[in-house]
Amino acid sequence: MDVPSSTARRRKEKQRQQQQQKKNSSPIQSLTGSTSNVDELVITNKTIQEETSKIVLWRHPISTIHYCILEIIYLIHHNFKHFVSYRKTLVLLCTLLFSLLFLYKTEGAHQSSIQTIETLVFWSLYWLGLGIASSIGLGTGLHTFLLYLGPFIARVTLAAYECDSVQFPRPPYPNEIICPLTNLTKQIDFLAIGHVSFWKILWKVKLEAFFWGLGTALGELPPYFMARAARLGHNDSDDEELSEFKQLLSNAKSHNSRELTLFERLRYSVYCLIQRIGFWGILLCASIPNPLFDLAGITCGYFLISFWRFFFATILGKAIIKMSIQTIFIIFLFSEHHVEQIIRWIKHIPYYGRLLQTPFKDWLHEQKGKMHRTNNENLSGHLPKVSILSKFFNFFVAAMITYFIISIINSLAQRYYKRKRTIECK
Numbered sequence: 001m002d003v004p005s006s007t008a009r010r011r012k013e014k015q016r017q018q019q020q021q022k023k024n025s026s027p028i029q030s031l032t033g034s035t036s037n038v039d040e041l042v043i044t045n046k047t048i049q050e051e052t053s054k055i056v057l058w059r060h061p062i063s064t065i066h067y068c069i070l071e072i073i074y075l076i077h078h079n080f081k082h083f084v085s086y087r088k089t090l091v092l093l094c095t096l097l098f099s100l101l102f103l104y105k106t107e108g109a110h111q112s113s114i115q116t117i118e119t120l121v122f123w124s125l126y127w128l129g130l131g132i133a134s135s136i137g138l139g140t141g142l143h144t145f146l147l148y149l150g151p152f153i154a155r156v157t158l159a160a161y162e163c164d165s166v167q168f169p170r171p172p173y174p175n176e177i178i179c180p181l182t183n184l185t186k187q188i189d190f191l192a193i194g195h196v197s198f199w200k201i202l203w204k205v206k207l208e209a210f211f212w213g214l215g216t217a218l219g220e221l222p223p224y225f226m227a228r229a230a231r232l233g234h235n236d237s238d239d240e241e242l243s244e245f246k247q248l249l250s251n252a253k254s255h256n257s258r259e260l261t262l263f264e265r266l267r268y269s270v271y272c273l274i275q276r277i278g279f280w281g282i283l284l285c286a287s288i289p290n291p292l293f294d295l296a297g298i299t300c301g302y303f304l305i306s307f308w309r310f311f312f313a314t315i316l317g318k319a320i321i322k323m324s325i326q327t328i329f330i331i332f333l334f335s336e337h338h339v340e341q342i343i344r345w346i347k348h349i350p351y352y353g354r355l356l357q358t359p360f361k362d363w364l365h366e367q368k369g370k371m372h373r374t375n376n377e378n379l380s381g382h383l384p385k386v387s388i389l390s391k392f393f394n395f396f397v398a399a400m401i402t403y404f405i406i407s408i409i410n411s412l413a414q415r416y417y418k419r420k421r422t423i424e425c426k
Contacts, residue, residue: 044425052418056410067413074416123174124211131215133404135293136222145326147397149212153205153327154334159371160196161336166204174208179371201331209327213319217286220297220314227301270295278305279313286317287325339364362387 057064084090104114130144155177160166163179172178274281274296285296300310332338343364346357366387 048421052414055414055417064413067416068409071412071416127208127211128215131212132219135216135219153330157331157334160201209323213323217314217318223297224301227298231302274299282313283317286314287321359389363389
């Protein structure tokens with residue numbers, strides 16, 4: 001009787017040991033399985049990233065254009081469905097549009113006012129669009145202040161001091177600037193009283209500068225909405241900037257911030273600044289030339305900071321404070337005697353001073369000649385010679401626009417290919 005009972009006990013003991021071993025081994029197996037899944041996911045993402053980087057016009061032109069067109073169709077369809085979902089807003093906008101169209105097409109005494117308003121609206125939308133293109137993040141971004149707004153303010157400043165007036169004839173202003181005729185009847189206006197001053201020039205370009213700055217503020221909204229939607233779980237965003245932001249926070253928390261690179265420290269300092277002082281941090285980042293401001297939008301969206309707080313601080317910083325600083329600098333640089341002084345200083349550059357001075361002199365002579373022609377005079381007949389500096393600047397603008405368009409095509413194509421490959425690998 002004692003032998004069978006001891007044997008049964010041994011069998012039960014062995015069964016308990018085997019079950020315990022299975023329990024102990026199962027977490028290790030699950031951990032190994034999860035680790036292998038993570039490794040596979042990392043390898044897959046890296047492979048997709050390498051494939052996506054090769055989708056460019058100079059490597060696969062036909063495929064890149066094809067993917068770009070498909071991405072444009074996808075964006076139109078996606079945004080149209082999203083827009084149609086707001087039915088009340090859609091009805092209100094359609095009613096307003098038809099009302100404006102009715103007023104625009106109806107003959108009457110109000111047509112002269114409508115033409116003035118139309119010119120003003122399209123001119124404002126032009127600068128608003130240039131501001132959006134400068135900061136929205138399509139492709140490489142188009143530096144429209146350097147290419148358009150800066151030169152426009154410089155031309156107005158030069159013309160103001162050359163003509164001793166800012167009351168330029170309309171037309172051709174603002175497309176072209178010519179000096180007003182001496183027998184032209186001046187209107188009773190702040191800009192027409194007394195001699196030209198710094199404040200009159202600043203007031204003359206206030207509309208263009210403000211709408212360009214407003215456009216740059218609007219261009220910062222996509223990173224905010226993208227990060228906010230991802231945080232709320234409304235969008236499974238695989239945006240590269242958002243992924244880099246999450247990786248930056250992870251690296252900063254797991255490692256000491258001193259171990260980060262200089263660029264990563266700057267990005268992390270922007271994040272810390274906004275986290276600590278909120279509205280004033282956003283305002284500070286928006287008020288200075290800051291290529292890292294996209295991170296401010298991502299930070300505010302990811303941590304669910306109020307939209308109006310972010311948007312108001314961005315408009316105040318970009319459209320008023322930063323825009324005023326940049327405009328004042330351009331007006332000061334191109335104000336009376338400063339340009340001539342700079343051209344004289346160029347002569348003192350060793351070896352190449354006189355050679356570099358000539359194209360700047362020709363450019364200044366060309367600009368002054370344009371201002372003194374009459375309204376109906378043919379520009380090509382009045383100034384047969386175009387300065388080398390003007391030709392170089394026109395070529396530079398064309399090259400920048402071409403590069404911007406190519407970068408947009410590549411960016412859209414890569415976005416479509418990455419989304420397609422991600423879906424296939426799931």
